[in-house]
Amino acid sequence: MLSWYTLTLVDYVVVGTVMILSMIGLNWVLRRLGVHRETATGYSLILPWILGFLIWNLGPFAASLYLSFTEYNILQPPTFVGFDNYVEMFTDDRNFWPVLRFTLLFAVINVPLGLVGALLTATLLNQNVRGLGAWRTIYYLPAVLPAAATALLWRLMFTSNGIINFFLGPLLDLINQPRPSWFSDRDLVLPSYIIMGLWGVFGANTVILLAGLKGIPRDLYDAATVDGAGALNKYLNVTIPMLSPTLFYVLITGMIASLQTFTVAFFIDTPGRSGTFMNVFIYQEAFEHSKMGYASALGWVMLLILLLFTLLVFKSSPAWVHYEGEKTN
Amino acid sequence: MATIEQTQPLATVVPDSERSRPFGAWLGRGLMYGLIVLGAAVVLIPFFWMLATSFKPEAQLFVYPPQWLPDPPRPANYREAWGALPFGRFLFNTVFMTVLAMVAELFTASIVAYGFARYRFPLRNTLFVVLLSTMMLPGILTLIPKFVMWRELDRIDTFTPMTVAAWFVWGPSFVFLLRQFFLTIPREIEEAAVLDGANTFQIYWQIMLPLVKPALLAIGVLSFQANWNNFEGPLIYLSTMEKFPMVLGLQFFSETLSQEAPKMHYMMAMATLMATPILVLFFLAQRYFIEGLTVGGVKG
Numbered sequence: 172m173l174s175w176y177t178l179t180l181v182d183y184v185v186v187g188t189v190m191i192l193s194m195i196g197l198n199w200v201l202r203r204l205g206v207h208r209e210t211a212t213g214y215s216l217i218l219p220w221i222l223g224f225l226i227w228n229l230g231p232f233a234a235s236l237y238l239s240f241t242e243y244n245i246l247q248p249p250t251f252v253g254f255d256n257y258v259e260m261f262t263d264d265r266n267f268w269p270v271l272r273f274t275l276l277f278a279v280i281n282v283p284l285g286l287v288g289a290l291l292t293a294t295l296l297n298q299n300v301r302g303l304g305a306w307r308t309i310y311y312l313p314a315v316l317p318a319a320a321t322a323l324l325w326r327l328m329f330t331s332n333g334i335i336n337f338f339l340g341p342l343l344d345l346i347n348q349p350r351p352s353w354f355s356d357r358d359l360v361l362p363s364y365i366i367m368g369l370w371g372v373f374g375a376n377t378v379i380l381l382a383g384l385k386g387i388p389r390d391l392y393d394a395a396t397v398d399g400a401g402a403l404n405k406y407l408n409v410t411i412p413m414l415s416p417t418l419f420y421v422l423i424t425g426m427i428a429s430l431q432t433f434t435v436a437f438f439i440d441t442p443g444r445s446g447t448f449m450n451v452f453i454y455q456e457a458f459e460h461s462k463m464g465y466a467s468a469l470g471w472v473m474l475l476i477l478l479l480f481t482l483l484v485f486k487s488s489p490a491w492v493h494y495e496g497e498k499t500n
Numbered sequence: 501m502a503t504i505e506q507t508q509p510l511a512t513v514v515p516d517s518e519r520s521r522p523f524g525a526w527l528g529r530g531l532m533y534g535l536i537v538l539g540a541a542v543v544l545i546p547f548f549w550m551l552a553t554s555f556k557p558e559a560q561l562f563v564y565p566p567q568w569l570p571d572p573p574r575p576a577n578y579r580e581a582w583g584a585l586p587f588g589r590f591l592f593n594t595v596f597m598t599v600l601a602m603v604a605e606l607f608t609a610s611i612v613a614y615g616f617a618r619y620r621f622p623l624r625n626t627l628f629v630v631l632l633s634t635m636m637l638p639g640i641l642t643l644i645p646k647f648v649m650w651r652e653l654d655r656i657d658t659f660t661p662m663t664v665a666a667w668f669v670w671g672p673s674f675v676f677l678l679r680q681f682f683l684t685i686p687r688e689i690e691e692a693a694v695l696d697g698a699n700t701f702q703i704y705w706q707i708m709l710p711l712v713k714p715a716l717l718a719i720g721v722l723s724f725q726a727n728w729n730n731f732e733g734p735l736i737y738l739s740t741m742e743k744f745p746m747v748l749g750l751q752f753f754s755e756t757l758s759q760e761a762p763k764m765h766y767m768m769a770m771a772t773l774m775a776t777p778i779l780v781l782f783f784l785a786q787r788y789f790i791e792g793l794t795v796g797g798v799k800g
Contacts, residue, residue: 179659216615219608223668231645315782317729320771332564434731470641
């Protein structure tokens with residue numbers, strides 16, 4: 172039993188030592204080859220990342236592209252099947268489209284909603300509020316809670332006798348509706364995930380946006396006041412443009428994170444496949460059904476979707492993101 | 501492109517309402533604090549609910565209207581849940597993996613960030629862009645080849661994939677954050693050290709690292725959090741229950757429990773225990789943490 176730990180400790184020390192020695196070695200070799208001192212040291216310092224990139228990113232990246240064109244169950248060597256996996260995914264797999272739809276809808280609703288909510292909250296907190304530090308800490312708390320705990324907690328709160336329904340009680344009575352059962356109701360799985368997701372991220376985004384708001388120079392507002400701009404006008408024409416790089420950052424990171432929702436789904440039971448996110452689907456295909464080739468193909472589709480979203484945001488950014496350092500005319 | 505130059509002056513000049521209308525201003529401030537408190541309540545009530553549920557007797561779990569305070573509080577939930585599975589071992593495994601991964605991660609991320617921030621070498625900017633773009637690579641994509649690699653190395657069902665790989669710079673975002681901090685430090689400090697005969701490692705270790713301590717602390721908290729909560733790695737690589745970390749133990753617990761009735765009081769007790777170290781760490785380091793966290797979004 173103890174050997175489990177010693178095995179990893181030995182691996183750890185060996186790899187760490189080899190890493191440090193190769194950094195020193197690379198520096199020595201480069202210097203011997205007559206490379207400039209600064210260049211040699213620079214490359215040696217970033218060696219851990221270069222090795223990591225080659226071994227843990229580029230290699231697996233290429234391998235997964237290859238695997239996506241094969242049938243592979245890990246026990247037998249992969250057999251090449253051409254585009255079969257992709258064709259199966261788009262035409263034959265009953266689960267693919269619902270899973271994709273669910274994942275995209277979640278991201279597309281959750282991220283903008285969270286961003287607007289966070290922006291309003293940050294604006295509110297930026298009005299010379301007393302005890303700002305304390306509020307900021309409170310609002311950030313959900314981001315600190317482990318995803319597993321968040322999921323279990325919301326599963327509990329969303330039961331039909333849970334506190335969410337209790338707070339909604341008066342409203343439900345008003346429109347004469349029975350208490351919904353949220354995660355157990357096929358049609359309410361998506362809204363439930365969105366509400367949970369909003370609670371999880373909006374505080375963290377608020378804190379980031381608040382820092383952005385604090386960074387806007389006062390004299391811009393003074394100048395706008397001199398020009399006779401009202402509060403709303405100042406907000407739309409000074410605050411939003413000046414904050415746009417931060418909004419951009421939050422939007423991109425939020426999109427990437429939302430599209431890759433994984434952990435929470437393992438702690439929440441939803442009826443059938445109604446709450447399956449893409450990454451969970453890929454995991455199931457790969458490690459529960461041993462369809463490694465098919466799962467790789469799904470992973471590539473996921474990558475393309477991520478790229479598409481990122482590109483969309485980047486391409487649209489000149490229209491709305493304003494960088495202070497840039498020449499504007 | 502939206503710029504401030506486009507600001508259109510309003511025809512009518514609105515007087516500063518805060519001074520000319522004290523009642524309106526007072527009302528506005530009141531409303532504002534009301535909203536802020538409401539927001540805080542939305543954040544805090546779930547936390548309260550988690551804690552309250554963890555102390556409830558089973559009979560009070562799903563009553564309607566909800567029972568706000570456990571009556572009487574039942575600390576035995578913690579002992580019973582802890583004993584239902586080898587949670588002591590889960591805790592040890594979590595600490596073991598977190599410490600190893602964190603040390604390697606902080607060391608390599610900071611030394612790489614230092615290299616990118618301070619040394620000029622061919623392709624530096626290209627490489628840095630490549631580093632940043634790896635942040636967008638979905639982890640699930642490389643998971644299968646990585647799994648095959650660890651299998652070839654005979655390291656499936658060991659702690660090695662979750663710890664040793666951290667020597668290869670896990671978080672590109674950590675490198676990015678630390679580099680931003682290194683860039684703010686004046687070069688004169690290092691130049692003086694060079695004149696005193698210090699070598700690169702001495703400068704990095706004895707001068708630069710202490711100067712970026714706030715950032716290092718922030719990243720330390722983030723790294724602790726990420727490794728403590730790491731679910732995907734253990735889920736895929738570990739199969740022996742005694743090797744599970746807390747989070748996987750919790751999931752196993754939740755799966756076995758939902759076969760019968762969901763014993764949410766036990767789940768909440770263990771979730772609270774799992775969250776406590778992170779919450780404590782966050783409170784201790786929150787000043788640095790929030791500063792370090794926001795620098796990426798604001799200066800980036």
